[in-house]
Amino acid sequence: MQAWFVKRMLLRQFVLHLALGLLAALPVVHAQTREGVEVGESSVFTKIVPADRVERDASLQYQQTLTQAAKQHALGPADHPQVQRLRAIMDKIIPFTSPWNPRAQQWKWEVNLIGSNQINAYCMPGGKIAFYTGILNKLQLNDDEVAVVMGHEIAHALREHARERIGKGQATEFAARIGGSLLSGLLGIDPRLGDAVAQTGANLVSLEFGREDESEADLVGMELAARAGYDPRAGVSLWQKMAANNKGAPPEWLSTHPSGTTRIADIEANLPKVMPLYERTKKSASSESGNQ
Numbered sequence: 028m029q030a031w032f033v034k035r036m037l038l039r040q041f042v043l044h045l046a047l048g049l050l051a052a053l054p055v056v057h058a059q060t061r062e063g064v065e066v067g068e069s070s071v072f073t074k075i076v077p078a079d080r081v082e083r084d085a086s087l088q089y090q091q092t093l094t095q096a097a098k099q100h101a102l103g104p105a106d107h108p109q110v111q112r113l114r115a116i117m118d119k120i121i122p123f124t125s126p127w128n129p130r131a132q133q134w135k136w137e138v139n140l141i142g143s144n145q146i147n148a149y150c151m152p153g154g155k156i157a158f159y160t161g162i163l164n165k166l167q168l169n170d171d172e173v174a175v176v177m178g179h180e181i182a183h184a185l186r187e188h189a190r191e192r193i194g195k196g197q198a199t200e201f202a203a204r205i206g207g208s209l210l211s212g213l214l215g216i217d218p219r220l221g222d223a224v225a226q227t228g229a230n231l232v233s234l235e236f237g238r239e240d241e242s243e244a245d246l247v248g249m250e251l252a253a254r255a256g257y258d259p260r261a262g263v264s265l266w267q268k269m270a271a272n273n274k275g276a277p278p279e280w281l282s283t284h285p286s287g288t289t290r291i292a293d294i295e296a297n298l299p300k301v302m303p304l305y306e307r308t309k310k311s312a313s314s315e316s317g318n319q
């Protein structure tokens with residue numbers, strides 16, 4: 028065959044493939060428009076530290092926290108009604124986590140109750156959750172509100188906000204070593220971050236996240252709660268309870284989760300995206316129980 032003919036045939040094949048590819052891509056793109064909240068791409072800093080290392084560190088720190096709590100007789104036993112309640116809520120949320128992070132399928136999820144007056148709860152990388160008795164008792168949280176708090180904390184873990192902060196800390200430290208604040212400025216990171224996170228080694232229990240990570244966790248958390256069959260409107264009553272409890276000294280959770288009218292307004296603005304998910308789960312649960 029002559030070279031021009033081969034070239035033309037290849038070109039024709041290429042065009043055909045391109046057209047078929049575009050056609051095939053169309054329904055896929057359509058299928059990818061998902062229901063629920065919208066959040067952006069993960070930060071580039073997330074990839075600096077390997078996920079399994081962060082999860083291993085978190086697991087060690089979690090075990091240390093539990094051992095310490097047990098020594099002080101402050102670890103809720105498995106037959107404690109509040110522990111059973113927390114575990115039931117966690118079990119309903121877990122099936123909806125992996126679309127946010129495929130690693131979550133392998134996580135060894137755990138939730139424990141720690142006896143402390145602090146209004147606090149967290150989920151460490153790898154799915155290690157803790158609730159303090161303070162947040163349940165002082166705020167008298169109903170199941171929907173517990174699910175919203177848990178969803179929010181789980182969202183931090185799924186979106187790897189801790190890994191992102193550690194990555195940022197390491198990048199800052201690296202920048203400081205080779206060129207100081209100029210590179211920090213170029214990368215758009217706070218030069219003080221390096222001291223707080225990279226040098227001391229991250230304390231994964233009490234990490235403070237930025238405003239963007241917080242609003243992302245609010246949104247992903249309310250979607251998780253809604254899909255699991257918990258009323259996402261509880262996000263509003265939760266923050267109202269938090270604010271009302273903030274009269275004296277600010278509760279622990281509130282110091283890392285600054286409240287504000289914008290927070291409640293954002294939650295309210297996103298309710299229409301997650302209410303249909305909640306209503307669907309409720310409906311299928313009630314028709315299932317009706318069939319029994």
Ligand SMILES: [Zn+2]
Pocket residue numbers: 179180183236241244283284
């Ligand atoms: Zn948070």
